[in-house]
Amino acid sequence: QVHLLESGGGVVQPGRSLRLSCAASGFTFSSFTMYWVRQAPGKGLEWVAVISHDGSNKYQADSVKGRFTISRDNSKNTVYLQMNSLRAEDTAIYYCARFSMPDMSFDYWGQGTLVTVSA
């Protein structure tokens, strides 16, 4: 069955960096677009970054543009989120999610990893 497992979260000081990983299993990873979606404490869902199935297209939300970078290694069935210049407002649970085409839904989600940006 499809499984997504995030890791790499933790407590980090403002201005520092963190890299999240999402290990996928149970499906042909290289065939799917993948997203990172975050949820600040008590808030709703916000997409952060997206990467196409082969890594050729990548986009970030305006709120993280220039600071966050998404990448993937299809040989390792893993998608990454490199987060630089972290701010307090980046504090959130970060989920990786599989993007289903053509309906454009998120059909599977990981359990999430918590990132806390605090001095």
Add this chain to the structure above:
Amino acid sequence: QSVLTQPPSVSGAPGQRVTISCTGSSSNIGASFHVHWYQQLPGTAPKLLIYDSFNRPSGVPDRFSGSKSGTSASLAISGLQGEDEADYYCQSYDSSLSDVVFGGGTKLTVL
């Protein structure tokens, strides 16, 4: 402010039927992009509940149903149970933003 508008909260007694609305615009729901619904139980990740506006993934009870009309969509939950207490989010695609968009979420309380 979310592109898709949902009521912050709804409530109902066990056994009752509740609906959650999701209002968009001509560049998302009104442009015939599908609407999807997610259920987020307390302390867990979101789970796909309804896709393509009407369809249920396997394992989702038929107490949950979706509909769409014009620039709005709705999620209906009949025969409310305590285990339905959760946050519910709608999601679509917006052609003006060229992005996926979410509703702000609705907290369902079972009285």
